[in-house]
Amino acid sequence: MREAVGKLREDVVAFATAHPAVAADEVAADCVAELHEAIQALTAVQLRLVRQLDRNGFAKATSSRGTAAWLRDRLRVDWHVARTMVEQATLLDQRPALDDALSAGEVSGAQVRVIGEALRFLPEEVGPETVSAAELALIEHAGRFEPARLRKLGDRILEHVAPGEATRLEGESLRRAEQRAWWRRGLTLCAPVSGSVRITGCLTVEDAAIVQAALEPLCAPASQRDRAGDSEDDSSSPRRRRADALVEVCRLALRSGTLPDHGGLPPQLSVTIDYEALLSGVGAASVDSGARLNAETARRMACDARILPVVLGGAGEPLDLGRARRLFTPAQRQALNVRDGGCAFPDCDRPPRWCESHHMLPWDQGGPTDVSQGVLLCRPHHRLVHGGGWAARKGPDGLPEFVPPPFVDPLRQPQRNVLRRPEVRLRT
Numbered sequence: 001m002r003e004a005v006g007k008l009r010e011d012v013v014a015f016a017t018a019h020p021a022v023a024a025d026e027v028a029a030d031c032v033a034e035l036h037e038a039i040q041a042l043t044a045v046q047l048r049l050v051r052q053l054d055r056n057g058f059a060k061a062t063s064s065r066g067t068a069a070w071l072r073d074r075l076r077v078d079w080h081v082a083r084t085m086v087e088q089a090t091l092l093d094q095r096p097a098l099d100d101a102l103s104a105g106e107v108s109g110a111q112v113r114v115i116g117e118a119l120r121f122l123p124e125e126v127g128p129e130t131v132s133a134a135e136l137a138l139i140e141h142a143g144r145f146e147p148a149r150l151r152k153l154g155d156r157i158l159e160h161v162a163p164g165e166a167t168r169l170e171g172e173s174l175r176r177a178e179q180r181a182w183w184r185r186g187l188t189l190c191a192p193v194s195g196s197v198r199i200t201g202c203l204t205v206e207d208a209a210i211v212q213a214a215l216e217p218l219c220a221p222a223s224q225r226d227r228a229g230d231s232e233d234d235s236s237s238p239r240r241r242r243a244d245a246l247v248e249v250c251r252l253a254l255r256s257g258t259l260p261d262h263g264g265l266p267p268q269l270s271v272t273i274d275y276e277a278l279l280s281g282v283g284a285a286s287v288d289s290g291a292r293l294n295a296e297t298a299r300r301m302a303c304d305a306r307i308l309p310v311v312l313g314g315a316g317e318p319l320d321l322g323r324a325r326r327l328f329t330p331a332q333r334q335a336l337n338v339r340d341g342g343c344a345f346p347d348c349d350r351p352p353r354w355c356e357s358h359h360m361l362p363w364d365q366g367g368p369t370d371v372s373q374g375v376l377l378c379r380p381h382h383r384l385v386h387g388g389g390w391a392a393r394k395g396p397d398g399l400p401e402f403v404p405p406p407f408v409d410p411l412r413q414p415q416r417n418v419l420r421r422p423e424v425r426l427r428t
Contacts (some may be wrong), residue, residue: 007276008173008424014219020303022090023420026158026376027402031256032078032275034372035280036105037104037105038102038105038106038110039136040102040106040107040108040109041102041103041104041105042090043109044128044175045101045174046085046086046100046101046104046283047088047089047091047092047102048089048092048099048353049094050067050085050086051089051090051093053067054067054086054090056222056267058070062386062408063388063390063404063408064347065380066086066354067082067086068082068085071085071086077237081190083108084113087116088109088112088116090113091112091116095135096115097132097135097139098112098115098135101142101361105176106139106142107139107142108142108147110147111142111147111150113147114138114147114150115138115139115142115150115154115382117151117154117180118134118136118151118153118154118155118157119131119135119138121179121180121183122134122157122158123158123165124159124167126162130158130162130165132158132159133161133162134158134160134161136158137161138150138153138154138157139356141153146322178353179204180205181203181247182204182205184202185201185202185203185204185207186201186202187199187200187201188200188201191293192292197291201399209297211300214245214249215242215245215246215249216240216245218244218245218248218249218408219238219241219242219244219245225260231262234296268290270287270334270337270338270352271273271285271286271287271293272286272288272338273285273286273295273298274285277295277298281296283295283296285298288341288342288351288352290341290342290351290355327357327369328357328369328374332357332369332370332371332374333357335371336352336357336374336375336376337352337376338370339399340355340400340420341374341420342355342376342378343376343377343378343381343403343417344375344376344392344402344416344417345356345377345378345381345384345385345390345417345418346402346415346416346417346418347418347419348378348381348417348419349419350378352376354378354379355376355377355378356377356378356379356382357374357375357376358372358374358375358382358385358392358394359372359374359378360373360374360375360379360393360394360400361393361394366396372394372398373394375392375400377392377425385402388405389404389405389406389407389408390402390403390404390405391403391416395414399416400416401414401416402415403415404418
């Protein structure tokens with residue numbers, strides 16, 4: 001198979017080189033359609049192989065957190081792309097007709113997701129024959145409708161293939177619709193692009209009503225809020241006012257002091273900035289997610305913040321409480337957050353709030369509760385260090401490094417998270 005894939009890749013490169021993207025419109029249109037079908041067929045083959053790797057637990061054998069994590073690292077794709085591949089591979093393994101349709105180019109990957117979701121939320125009382133009929137009907141409709149309209153058909157597919165059952169199970173269908181909305185719910189904050197962070201999400205009707213009730217008092221035009229001296233532009237668009245209201249709700253929640261602790265600390269926003277940059281307003285700062293801010297913005301935020309100076313040496317190990325305490329203090333945890341920037345395990349990008357404090361020299365073996373012997377690890381990588389063959393230790397420069405087990409690297413060369421510190425290079 002590897003030879004066949006290699007030959008196919010060579011053929012594609014040769015074709016692209018010999019046929020530049022200049023052709024008559026009719027020819028170009030036909031090529032676009034044929035290439036789309038070929039891509040779907042290749043996608044079906046790829047997903048079968050992904051399912052094989054997932055079923056056999058290949059990713060965990062390579063110390064990855066799972067198949068999606070392995071795909072992200074190996075293919076260099078975003079998280080949602082990797083997770084979608086695993087979900088689609090599982091679905092196609094269970095639905096051979098849908099797998100065949102994808103291989104034949106009759107459906108696209110996006111349509112596969114829509115059809116799988118529609119089948120998943122059919123009432124439990126529906127028999128396998130009806131489910132198969134719904135699957136075939138949606139595959140047929142996929143030849144006419146894009147994913148958005150196909151989803152609307154999927155919501156009512158039972159009325160098309162089994163109207164009698166749809167009437168009888170109307171109440172159950174509504175319950176399943178609510179369950180589907182609950183399953184779809186989510187909120188995503190994308191990576192910053194040109195200073196903006198796109199927020200996308202999906203809520204149930206009930207949850208959306210609660211959020212809207214909280215936002216409405218804050219996103220009404222200033223003239224309706226009866227604020228004396230408010231100079232806000234009343235002409236600002238509703239979407240801008242909603243964005244401002246969402247930030248204000250979160251700000252009020254942080255100030256309330258009623259939110260639970262997170263990652264060993266009260267909920268807070270941490271901004272790291274060079275002292276000279278803070279004084280001058282020239283330079284850059286970073287928040288705990290790794291996103292960058294200009295220094296003037298950090299100065300503005302500091303006007304309404306509790307400033308905790310963290311002085312780091314070359315290796316970043318300021319505090320030492322000996323063995324009087326086993327758990328790291330909030331100040332020590334803050335120092336680890338600044339030094340490690342998140343999980344320090346090689347190539348992990350999880351932020352500090354998802355991490356636990358780990359003693360590189362175990363406390364029960366005489367290790368002190370010092371920042372010099374502490375390191376931030378997310379839970380999956382913490383488990384690897386505590387039973388997966390990996391060892392965490394302090395490097396010659398005082399920064400944490402990780403020694404892999406022999407089955408990962410027979411030479412057991414120490415590794416570091418270059419995503420956190422790209423300037424750091426391991427010694428040779």
